[in-house]
Amino acid sequence: MELQFDSEKKSLSLFFQGDLSSNNVIEKIEPIEDTLKRIRGMSEKWCSLKINLIQTKLIDSTGLNLIISLIKFAKSLDAEIEILVSSIHVDRVLKKINFLGKEIKVRKVGNPH
Amino acid sequence: MQKQNKVLIVDDDKVVREILHLMLGKHKYLTSEASSGREAINILSNYETEPYDCVITDNHMADIDGYELIKWTKTNIPELATIMMTSDNESATVRKVFKGGAVDFLRKPPQVHSLLNSVSKAIEITDSKRSAFAKQEALAEINEFQRYLVENIPEDLPFDIELFNHPKNEIGGDAMTFFPISEQETIIILIDVSGHDLKAGFISTFFRGILRGMLENGSDILDIIKYFNTYLLREWGKQLGNQADLPTVTTSLCLTAILIEHKNNCDFKATVINSGLPSIKFCKPDGNEMVITKEGSCPLGWFDELELETFELDLDKGSSLLLWSDGIEDLALSSGVDPFAMAYHLLYCKEQALDSPYLKNPPDDISLLRISIPISLFNSDNVYIPILSETHEGDRGNKIDEIQEVWNQSIRLAIPTIKEDKLLDILLCIRELAINAFEHGCQGKADKNFRIQISYNYENSLLKILINDEGAGHDFEFSDAIEIDMESNEHQSLGLSLVNALADEFKSLNNGAHTRLIFSI
Numbered sequence: 001m002e003l004q005f006d007s008e009k010k011s012l013s014l015f016f017q018g019d020l021s022s023n024n025v026i027e028k029i030e031p032i033e034d035t036l037k038r039i040r041g042m043s044e045k046w047c048s049l050k051i052n053l054i055q056t057k058l059i060d061s062t063g064l065n066l067i068i069s070l071i072k073f074a075k076s077l078d079a080e081i082e083i084l085v086s087s088i089h090v091d092r093v094l095k096k097i098n099f100l101g102k103e104i105k106v107r108k109v110g111n112p113h
Numbered sequence: 114m115q116k117q118n119k120v121l122i123v124d125d126d127k128v129v130r131e132i133l134h135l136m137l138g139k140h141k142y143l144t145s146e147a148s149s150g151r152e153a154i155n156i157l158s159n160y161e162t163e164p165y166d167c168v169i170t171d172n173h174m175a176d177i178d179g180y181e182l183i184k185w186t187k188t189n190i191p192e193l194a195t196i197m198m199t200s201d202n203e204s205a206t207v208r209k210v211f212k213g214g215a216v217d218f219l220r221k222p223p224q225v226h227s228l229l230n231s232v233s234k235a236i237e238i239t240d241s242k243r244s245a246f247a248k249q250e251a252l253a254e255i256n257e258f259q260r261y262l263v264e265n266i267p268e269d270l271p272f273d274i275e276l277f278n279h280p281k282n283e284i285g286g287d288a289m290t291f292f293p294i295s296e297q298e299t300i301i302i303l304i305d306v307s308g309h310d311l312k313a314g315f316i317s318t319f320f321r322g323i324l325r326g327m328l329e330n331g332s333d334i335l336d337i338i339k340y341f342n343t344y345l346l347r348e349w350g351k352q353l354g355n356q357a358d359l360p361t362v363t364t365s366l367c368l369t370a371i372l373i374e375h376k377n378n379c380d381f382k383a384t385v386i387n388s389g390l391p392s393i394k395f396c397k398p399d400g401n402e403m404v405i406t407k408e409g410s411c412p413l414g415w416f417d418e419l420e421l422e423t424f425e426l427d428l429d430k431g432s433s434l435l436l437w438s439d440g441i442e443d444l445a446l447s448s449g450v451d452p453f454a455m456a457y458h459l460l461y462c463k464e465q466a467l468d469s470p471y472l473k474n475p476p477d478d479i480s481l482l483r484i485s486i487p488i489s490l491f492n493s494d495n496v497y498i499p500i501l502s503e504t505h506e507g508d509r510g511n512k513i514d515e516i517q518e519v520w521n522q523s524i525r526l527a528i529p530t531i532k533e534d535k536l537l538d539i540l541l542c543i544r545e546l547a548i549n550a551f552e553h554g555c556q557g558k559a560d561k562n563f564r565i566q567i568s569y570n571y572e573n574s575l576l577k578i579l580i581n582d583e584g585a586g587h588d589f590e591f592s593d594a595i596e597i598d599m600e601s602n603e604h605q606s607l608g609l610s611l612v613n614a615l616a617d618e619f620k621s622l623n624n625g626a627h628t629r630l631i632f633s634i
Contacts, residue, residue, distance in 0.1 A: 060541055060611075061607040061608035064611070089538055089541070093611065096614040098597065
């Protein structure tokens with residue numbers, strides 16, 4: 001998971017490498033927690049969050065829970081949220097979810113491969 | 114009388130040809146001459162009726178040079194050894210000549226002893242290649258004959274047989290035979306002899322012959338099996354053991370016999386006897402698969418006492434019997450797929466399978482048989498054929514990624530046309546239900562199991578997944594819409610909601626201990 005901050009646009013980009021599945025999330029929980037702490041620490045500096053899932057082919061409920069917690073945190077700051085996907089499957093899964101009370105932009109882009 | 118070897122001398126210099134003719138003639142070689150590369154090719158085009166044992170060629174000739182002639186010979190008469198003889202001393206020429214296929218290189222003018230030495234070595238190479246090619250041709254003929262014996266299914270059987278047979282080498286130790294005992298009864302036998310070489314091929318053909326002879330003379334299959342066991346132990350094993358000071362058991366034989374009794378139109382009874390082959394599978398039309406003989410029974414030729422297991426069942430519309438030699442399981446394991454997926458692929462994607470890399474050097478001989486009622490006798494639209502059947506111990510939840518990869522590869526192999534995104538939907542749903550089964554159904558305990566079965570209905574392109582665990586299930590709620598309340602930290606069972614949203618049909622029984630998914634592919 002890579003974190004990038006664009007100070008001009010006040011935009012935070014979070015880039016996920018590989019699938020967002022139970023084992024991946026559990027195995028990488030420490031770096032994930034660290035990144036989340038950094039995001040929370042920077043809360044006054046950003047007003048939009050871009051979650052980049054372009055390299056994610058499969059997302060399961062554990063991976064979704066992680067995304068949902070990010071969305072909830074961004075919502076608490078009233079930040080805009082955009083999710084970039086390339087996999088039809090991930091796009092379909094995210095569009096099946098109704099994030100009540102928050103508009104989430106899910107944008108499908110070309111396959112990186 | 115000793116055979117006189119024939120050498121073709123190719124050179125545009127008549128003097129060189131005559132000197133070589135004299136030198137070789139003195140040592141009992143027969144020679145012919147060609148003054149150009151083209152003339153040599155004309156002479157060698159009649160090689161089948163006028164064979165040569167060696168060609169000596171000059172390099173620089175007007176029409177076709179020596180290098181081109183050597184290449185032509187390598188392509189068209191691969192067993193015939195060629196020698197290049199030239200005054201060209203450059204190492205690049207030497208390298209090129211050997212790369213082109215020459216077996217030796219001589220400098221002009223050659224010394225007698227080096228010429229004779231070179232010709233003698235070349236002829237040895239030709240002889241050895243001829244012998245290897247002849248063996249290869251003989252093996253190919255035996256392979257064709259064995260294939261005929263294995264795949265020769267009587268045309269008027271009242272039931273359907275689908276089979277796949279592929280020996281590891283040219284000849285294999287697996288054999289099948291289909292023997293109509295009467296108008297109503299047919300016996301089907303699959304034999305797997307230990308080993309997968311010429312010896313195994315010979316032994317399996319030997320036993321197949323005895324078997325057919327005994328059946329023709331009215332012997333009962335159980336008596337035949339007992340006789341084979343005794344024969345292997347008392348006569349064959351003993352004799353070989355005495356001669357070669359080897360242990361008594363030198364050859365073992367696995368055998369499955371299925372007697373199919375045709376009662377009337379769609380009413381068939383099958384009696385199955387297995388000794389040593391992998392368990393026989395009874396596949397129901399709904400895709401459920403049932404193992405009907407135990408795993409790990411002993412082959413014939415091991416012990417005096419035989420524990421033969423006989424199983425009777427009714428073979429009704431859409432159900433089938435699947436039997437295979439252990440080569441299928443080895444091949445599936447080395448390919449990272451479930452044996453059912455491999456069996457499906459070999460039976461229904463045969464052409465593609467024969468071209469695939471994993472069949473170029475399979476780990477064992479492969480034999481596979483599916484017996485079913487002809488689909489012309491009933492509506493087969495709702496028949497599902499298993500492509501995966503797994504049982505997992507409850508403490509293997511941490512291996513979910515490895516397990517998922519087997520589902521992934523198995524579905525891809527059985528349904529090569531499946532779209533990537535659809536497959537990911539399916540994998541996600543199976544994963545969610547499997548994690549539930551590991552965590553809730555089996556509570557992570559090694560002594561609890563759950564089972565996954567995947568089957569495919571080709572007619573309607575439907576994939577069915579059944580996941581059953583031993584637990585009592587648990588209370589869970591999910592609705593058709595997946596709604597995340599942003600104000601609350603609690604939300605509905607997300608995994609099951611996803612499954613419900615992605616599958617074309619999702620049914621859950623016993624509080625989720627038994628689940629069924631259907632996907633339209």
